[in-house]
Amino acid sequence: MYNILISGGAGFIGTALAKKLLTLNYKITIIDLENKFSSIHNEFDSYILDIIDYKNFEILKGKNYDIIFHLAAQTSSVISQEEPTLDVDTNVKGTLNICNFARECNAKKIVFASSMATYGNVEGKITEQSKQIPLSNYGVSKVSGEYYINMYNQFGIKNTIFRLFNVYGPGQDMSNLRQGMASIFMAQSITSNEIKVTGSFDRYRDFVYIDDVVEAIILGIDEKTDSSIYNVGSEKATTVAELLDLILEINDKPKGDFKVINIGSHDGDQFGSISDSSKLLELGWKADVSLLVGMKNMYMYAKKVLL
Numbered sequence: 119m120y121n122i123l124i125s126g127g128a129g130f131i132g133t134a135l136a137k138k139l140l141t142l143n144y145k146i147t148i149i150d151l152e153n154k155f156s157s158i159h160n161e162f163d164s165y166i167l168d169i170i171d172y173k174n175f176e177i178l179k180g181k182n183y184d185i186i187f188h189l190a191a192q193t194s195s196v197i198s199q200e201e202p203t204l205d206v207d208t209n210v211k212g213t214l215n216i217c218n219f220a221r222e223c224n225a226k227k228i229v230f231a232s233s234m235a236t237y238g239n240v241e242g243k244i245t246e247q248s249k250q251i252p253l254s255n256y257g258v259s260k261v262s263g264e265y266y267i268n269m270y271n272q273f274g275i276k277n278t279i280f281r282l283f284n285v286y287g288p289g290q291d292m293s294n295l296r297q298g299m300a301s302i303f304m305a306q307s308i309t310s311n312e313i314k315v316t317g318s319f320d321r322y323r324d325f326v327y328i329d330d331v332v333e334a335i336i337l338g339i340d341e342k343t344d345s346s347i348y349n350v351g352s353e354k355a356t357t358v359a360e361l362l363d364l365i366l367e368i369n370d371k372p373k374g375d376f377k378v379i380n381i382g383s384h385d386g387d388q389f390g391s392i393s394d395s396s397k398l399l400e401l402g403w404k405a406d407v408s409l410l411v412g413m414k415n416m417y418m419y420a421k422k423v424l425l
Contacts, residue, residue, distance in 0.1 A: 191231070233256070284300065284325045286300040348397050
């Protein structure tokens with residue numbers, strides 16, 4: 119059974135992935151920033167480690183891992199525009215450091231969580247062959263990460279790359295109002311009667327539930343996914359207006375109590391993105407959880423952490 123390291127293992131997706139892999143009897147080690155850890159991570163072999171500086175990997179010296187799931191990242195396009203150096207340090211230098219550590223720890227493979235942000239604005243469904251013309255520093259940093267990871271093929275380190283669309287669900291950071299469209303709107307609906315929206319209400323996204331995303335990423339362990347790139351999305355477009363309507367519909371408070379305010383757009387924001395996940399579907403994966411069911415699950419979770 120593989121010995122697995124998960125960078126960003128105490129984050130939203132990382133935690134869900136670690137929990138699932140543990141049920142499959144893999145040996146799991148997670149690394150992340152100190153403020154990411156909580157008591158729910160006590161069941162894992164855990165290390166506080168900032169991937170920005172390679173010297174921080176000294177804490178793992180002498181340990182060997184078969185597969186590295188690289189999820190650690192600065193994930194907000196807004197923050198990437200405001201703090202581009204942080205974005206580069208975390209997502210570019212950090213990924214290079216993961217690659218170098220993969221050589222040091224004799225890893226056989228890196229499974230990388232990339233992003234739909236690498237594509238920019240593409241009309242219609244986006245395939246893995248669509249041009250990558252990112253609009254944000256975040257998107258550029260993820261393209262760079264893909265190139266670094268592919269480059270390390272020459273050192274015998276295989277890879278699978280998953281370009282994630284808009285992941286949502288229980289476990290998401292509801293206090294971060296600069297990352298995650300669904301979580302931002304939902305958090306505002308719970309803590310106030312005012313929802314602030316950036317950009318057009320006609321913008322659209324492909325929302326994919328956390329459990330479905332984890333099932334996709336785990337496929338990266340399989341050798342048949344080596345040297346492959348997969349979009350991970352529901353293949354369904356949901357506009358900002360439709361998302362807001364759904365959030366207000368499932369909220370305990372009457373719809374009429376809410377005021378929705380458009381506060382203008384920000385640099386680097388994509389107008390729309392919808393996944394063509396055909397390659398992933400061919401492996402037997404599918405997005406099982408509907409947006410309605412997923413958002414209801416997320417709402418129950420959000421109320422617990424915010425109220």
